Structure formats: structure tokens, C-alpha cells
Amino acid sequence: MASFRTRPGPGGRRVWQVRIKKQGYPEMARTFDLKTEAQVWAKQIESEMDRGIFMSRAEAENTTLGQLLDRYQREITTQKRGATMERSHLRMIGQDPVAHGFISGITGKELTAYKNRRLREVSASTLNRELNILSHVFTVAAQEWHIHLPWGNPVRLVSRPRVDDKRDRRLQGDEYARLMSAAATYGGEIGPLITWAIETAMRRGEIAAMRWDHLDGPSGPQCRQARVLLIPETKTGTPRRIPLSTTALAVLDGLPRRLDGRVFGVHTGSISRAFAEVCKAAGITGLTFHDLRHEATSRLFEKGLNPMQVAAITGHKTLQMLKRYTHLRAEDLVGMLG
Template sequence: RRLRADEETRLLTAIDSKTNNPWLKPIVIFAIETGMRRSEILSLEWANVDPTRRVARLLDTKNGEGRSVPLSARAVQVLEVLPRSIDGQVFPVSAESVKLAFVRAVKRAGISDLHFHDLRHEAVSRLFEKGLNVMEVASISGHKTLQMLKRYTHLNVSDLLVKIG
């Protein structure tokens, strides 16, 4: 599922208004901007991030193959304000605490049926809407088959109307 019209704003506002997890907002924005899985975000280490070149190198992915993820200007902005942790993790927080904080924020925002993994669907769809082709999006997202990539792609009809004139 994709984020609806104002859901990103509502979610980020809900996170700002009350959360015990200071990592949640940067993680949510980073997920939307990169299309990375939660596990990939949480295992990311500073040694594998180059904000100057705007790239993050993932060594451990779901399909077992590493990949480089280009970072948008917004993703780099998120990284620039984060403190550097001693253990080298970019986001030194557990998957469980992110999951719980996300569920609470979604509820506070009054959003129904939104899961963290939906942010990956949103990111993939936005990459296509920006004009990237199938191979470029697959390279960023790490999808190996067109069938899987299609499952993550939910294009906006109004954007398609603009393209066809």
C-alpha cells in the first residue's frame, strides 16, 4: 500500500508530538527516501555510508547480495544531523522498538492499515514517478525479478494522466 495524500505529514507530526524513540522520525524518512528494508536500515554502519558521494553500501541484504543505494538530498540531510554511535551503527536501535514506536505513531496519526514495510512500497513507487526505469529501480531496491518489483509498484493515476496528456 502507498501513503495517501496527507499521511506522510500526519505520521511525521504524530512522531514529533509524542514518541519515546528519537530514532523513529529519521528512520521513517530514510525508509521513504531509500526504499531500504527495516533490517537493512538498522544494520547500516557509518563505515558503509558516504554522505559526500551520497551512497550507502549494504553488505547484508534479504537476498544475500550486497548493493549500493544512492541517497537523495533528503536522506543525506537525515544522516547529517545524526550522532555518530560508538559501535558504528547509523541507527543504534532494535527492530522491536522501531516496530512498537511505529505502530503507536500510526495510531496517533489516525492512519489505518499502514505497516513499516509499506514505506518500501512508497519509495519504489516514487522512484518510478521520478522517471527512473525498471533496471534503475531494481538496482536501488534490490529486487531480482520484475514480478517482485511489480508487487511494490503502485503508480498514481493522476501522475499517469499528466504523462499521457
């Protein structure tokens, strides 16, 4: 049966400790701020024991989501072809306050709050990818690591945001000049990152994962002269090689060589945050870093490349997928009609 007692808690405040002793089951103990919370928990545990369906929550009650993410990255992510991209998503989830909570207490309510926080920083499609990864983390924990989740897979209790496939935001007027001016004031690598994204149509995660040895050309300092970049890990899982414009080469020429071999010393989350700050300083609204990929892809069409050529650079799988990225302005097509 359950027994309750008070004890000093953090900061000297009183907390309630409940213990459950029942023959044939391990002794259970847990501490709560309120006696009513302790009584509800004890009633649930005793009911499960009486019905013979009790499963120990010890591991779930002593493992944080952050620790679970670390284990998943070590044991599962490393076996995947898109490991670099997934590690980036796991890193962003791990930086959210939800990662500090014990997995036994993570419910749909906590993950809905996480969803709302992330939507202030990332697109709906990015959030849905994070939720998909998080759902698989909980599935692996339950099915392969045999960690009892009191609430089941809590991601299934969270509604998914609708992905707006009609987004067609492009740079307008002097926005590029304003962006670059604000980026120069902001400092760091955000200026080169903006130009690079527009010149290459690369995704944010692909840019963050770039390495100097991905450039096709002579090794050492001469690799700056290479005109082709290998992207070994992509969102679609298919590696691709893209040509580099003279403007893209100028960006590389202005970057220092890092000891870790990476071209840019940033992660995906820091790119988004820096870009948001630069847009705010430049007085630009409704523009995300991913919109630069829309801009870059549309510019490729405006230069006269055909869909197959554009797809080879951008990595889009089908022409249907490319339609939402072209958004060619009628004024720019007049000269091509004669």
C-alpha cells in the same frame, strides 16, 4: 517401575514427583503439578523402555528454547552470509515468552500461540521467515547436536499464515505530515527512520544494520557527504550500493555519531513497535513500516526511473517481483501521457 510421592513446590503448594528405575536405563525423575500428569509421563517412559526405543530426554528437559537459540546463533548463524539479518530474527524470537520454555515441552500448541502473538506485530511473510529459522534450529538440535525432541520438530505442526502478495498500501493525502508530527511528539529516532525508509526503499533489517563506514566517501566526519551507501548483507544475499538523495543526506546530517559505529541505535522489532505507536497517535490505520518500502519504490517509478534502475536501488531480483511494488496511481501518470 515408577514411584510417586508428593513434595512442597513453589509457593508452598503440593507437587508430584515421579521416579522411574529400570535395569539397563538411567534413573529418571520429574515433577508435575498433578498426579495424572505424572502418571501419563511415567507410562510413556516405561512403554518406550519396554519396547527398547527409549531415548533420554534429559538435555531437552533442561534446555530452554532461548538457550538453544543462543547456541544456534554462536555455532550456525555466524557461518552464514546473512548472519546479521538472521541474528535480528533470532533476537525477536528470543524475546517472546515461548523462549523461556524447556524444549521438551514445546509443542505445536505453544508455537501456534507464538504465531498468533507475532502476527499482531509483524507481517505474515516476516513470521514465516521466523518459523523457517526456528524449524532449522530444531532440525540442527536433533540431527547435529543429538538432542532428543519428544515431539519431533514442533514447527511442522504449525500452520503457516498466507502471505498477501496483493498489498498495495501507500501514503494518502496528509498522512506523511501527520506521521512526522506524531513522530516528533513520540521522540527518539522514529522520525528520521520514516523519512529514510521513504527516501531509500531499504528494508527494515537493512536500516537497522546500517553503519557509518558503509558510506562511500572520505572517512571521519566527512563521510556524511557521501552520496552512495553500501548494503553488505541483504535479504537476497546479494550486496548492493544505493544512491542517496539530498533528503536522505539531510537525515544523516541530523544524526549523532554513535560509539558503536551504527547509524541508528534501534533493532527491527523496536522500529515496528515505534511505528505502530506513531500511526496510532496520528490516527492512521492499515499502514506498516514495510509499506514505506512500497511507497519509496513507487516514487522511484514516478520519478521516471526504469525497472532496471529501480531494481538496482531496491534490490529486487526480477521485474515480476517489482510489479507488486509499483502500484502507480493513474492520476500521477496523466501528465506523462501528454
